[in-house]
Every structure is written in structure tokens, then in C-alpha cells.
Amino acid sequence: MANNQMELNFPKGGVFTVFIIIAVIILFSKSTVTIGPGEGGVVFERFGDGINTEKTYGEGFQIVAPWNEMIVRKVRQQSVxxxxxxxxxxxxxxxxxGTVWYEPEFSKLGLLIKTKGEDYENELLDPAVNAAARSVVGRYTPEQLYSSKRDVIEQEILDEVQKLLEDQYLVVKRVLVEDVKLPPTIRTAIETKLKQEQESLEYEFRLAKAKKEAERQKIDAEGKATANKILSASLTEKILQEKGIEATLELAKSNNSKVVVIGSGKDGMPIILGNQ
Structure with missing residues (x-):
């Protein structure tokens, strides 16, 4: 029966070696962190002062003590x-x-998380945006909100948010107001008013255009009248006779006419009779 039993003989100290190898693997896995593109990390020191605010780790492979924890957050521009x-x-x-574009200050990520927590968007950004929006929108009428003041409102909200978040390690880059929804009755009234204003502007434009055209025609007529007056003053009887003679000679040269000069017309001008 002894011959049928298989005996396993481990090398002396083999169990201890396997234990060491496993422990090293576990410690190595807990000591390494890969920080992805557009991310940053800060170390939480379990046996120290908590979040290390002195250093922010960038992208790539990082090594930390196994008893510490690397907190990784996005540091590129984001939107909400x-x-x-x-x-x-x-x-x-x-x-x-609307939509807000923001990003944490990379070098201040540790201070941001230490003072506002990992969920700093809800703890810091959302209240600031809401407060700024209420403050700015409260300055305008529904008609201004609905129509021509959109870009001004966006800039004012951005200025308010940046002021509220000053020295808070969170930078807001841009604010976009995408839509303003009014009660249906108010919206209809505003649209009707805007339509009437547009029609009024078009009517005023047509009136102005017609007025300008009338002025142009008046100036043109006055110019022609002045020209005729000057021309009439310059035409003496002698000049008219000479012009008449020149015209008569030209007609006489025409191949399509037979010209007969009979006697004398008024003011000594010849009388021309002709046929085709």
C-alpha cells in the first residue's frame, strides 16, 4: 500500500518562496497606476495628512506606496x-x-479635491452656475430673453460664474444658452409683436425707398429743365437757320428720297418735298 501512495516533496523553504512571490505581485499591482489621456492624479496618503496637495501626477504609468491611493480625475476641458x-x-x-465648459486647474487638483471633495462638479460648479443664471436672467424681460439678448446674457452669466469661482481652482471657459422656454401665451404674444415690428420696418423701408425715388426723379427733371433752358438761350436765329440748311442737305443726299426745293420757307428756309 505504501507503494501506491504518491509523496509530494517540496523543496526546503518552497512554501515560503511562493508566499513571497504572491505578496510581491499583490503589492506591485497595488503600487502601480496608469493615468489615461486628459487625466490627472493626486495621492491620498492613508497614514499621512490625507490628500497630498503638493503634486499632481500626469498621464502614464505611476508608482505609489501600496498603502496609499491614487485618485484620478479628468483635467481636460469638459462640459455639463x-x-x-x-x-x-x-x-x-x-x-x-444651457451648457457650461470647464476644467480644473491641473496644478491645483489636490487642493480642489481636498477642499471640495471628489464630486466637486455638484458641490461647486452647479451651485455657481445656478446662482449666476438666476442673477442674470432676473435683469431681463421675457422678450429680451427670447430674442435679441442671448449673446449678452451668455457673457454676463460667464462673468458671474468666473467671479463666483475665483480662487476655487475650477476654471469656466464658456457658457452657451441653448434655449429659453416661455409659457405658450407669452411666447405667442412675443412672436406676434415681433412680426408686427418686422412688418412695420418693411413698410417704413418701402416708404423711404419711394421717397428717395421721388427725390431722384425731381432732381432729374430739374436738371433736364435747366439744360433745356441753357440750350434755348444759346440757340440764335442764325444758328437755327444754319442747322436747318445742314439737315436739308443731308436729306437731299439720301438715296431713298427725291428732294425738290421749291421757293422759300419761313425765315428763308427751303421747303423740302420728297417721296420714297
Whole structure:
């Protein structure tokens, strides 16, 4: 029976060696972090002061102590869209939807996470955007919000947000107001008013055009009258007689006419009779 039993003989210290190898693999896996494109990382020191605010790690392969933790966040430009109900200057509730582009300061990522937490968008960005939007929209009427003031409102909201987030390690790059929704009755009234204003502008344009055309025709007529007056003053009887004679001679040369000169016309001009 002893012959049928298989005996496993490990080398002396083999179990300990396997244990060491496994431990090294585990420690290595916990000590290495790969930070992806457009990301940054900060170290949370478990036995230290928490978030290390002195250094932000960039893209690539990084090594940290196995008892610490690397917190990785996006540091490239990002966007967030939202829709909120706000009040216009006359107290009418409007719904504004827009998009904000932002990015954390790379070198201050540790301070941002330490002071505002990992969810700093909800803790810091959203309240600032909402406050700025309510402040700015509250300065305008629904008609201004709906029509011509969109670009001005965007810039004012951006200025307000940047002011609120100053020294907060989060940079807002741009604000876009995508849509302003008004109650149907108010929207219809505004559209009707805008249409009437457009028609009025078109009518005024036609009137101005007609007035300019009348002025042009008047100036043209006055110019022609002045020219005729000058021409009439310059035509003496002698000049007219000479012109008449020249015209008569030209007619006489025509191959299609037979010219007969009979006697004398008024003022000594010949009388021309002819046929085809």
C-alpha cells in the first residue's frame, strides 16, 4: 500500500518562496497606476495628512506606496448641460437650458479635491452656475430673453460664474444658452409683436425707398429743365437757320428720297418735298 501512495516533496523553504512571490505581485499591482489621456492624479496618503496637495501626477504609468491611493480625475476641458427654472425681471417664470465648459486647474487638483471633495462638479460648479443664471436672467424681460439678448446674457452669466469661482481652482471657459422656454401665451404674444415690428420696418423701408425715388426723379427733371433752358438761350436765329440748311442737305443726299426745293420757307428756309 505504501507503494501506491504518491509523496509530494517540496523543496526546503518552497512554501515560503511562493508566499513571497504572491505578496510581491499583490503589492506591485497595488503600487502601480496608469493615468489615461486628459487625466490627472493626486495621492491620498492613508497614514499621512490625507490628500497630498503638493503634486499632481500626469498621464502614464505611476508608482505609489501600496498603502496609499491614487485618485484620478479628468483635467481636460469638459462640459455639463442643465435646465433650470428662473424668474425674469417682471416675475415671470422661464425655463433656461444651457451648457457650461470647464476644467480644473491641473496644478491645483489636490487642493480642489481636498477642499471640495471628489464630486466637486455638484458641490461647486452647479451651485455657481445656478446662482449666476438666476442673477442674470432676473435683469431681463421675457422678450429680451427670447430674442435679441442671448449673446449678452451668455457673457454676463460667464462673468458671474468666473467671479463666483475665483480662487476655487475650477476654471469656466464658456457658457452657451441653448434655449429659453416661455409659457405658450407669452411666447405667442412675443412672436406676434415681433412680426408686427418686422412688418412695420418693411413698410417704413418701402416708404423711404419711394421717397428717395421721388427725390431722384425731381432732381432729374430739374436738371433736364435747366439744360433745356441753357440750350434755348444759346440757340440764335442764325444758328437755327444754319442747322436747318445742314439737315436739308443731308436729306437731299439720301438715296431713298427725291428732294425738290421749291421757293422759300419761313425765315428763308427751303421747303423740302420728297417721296420714297
Amino acid at each position: 448641460s442643465d435646465e433650470m427654472n428662473v424668474l425674469s425681471v417682471n416675475g415671470l417664470e422661464v425655463k433656461v437650458s
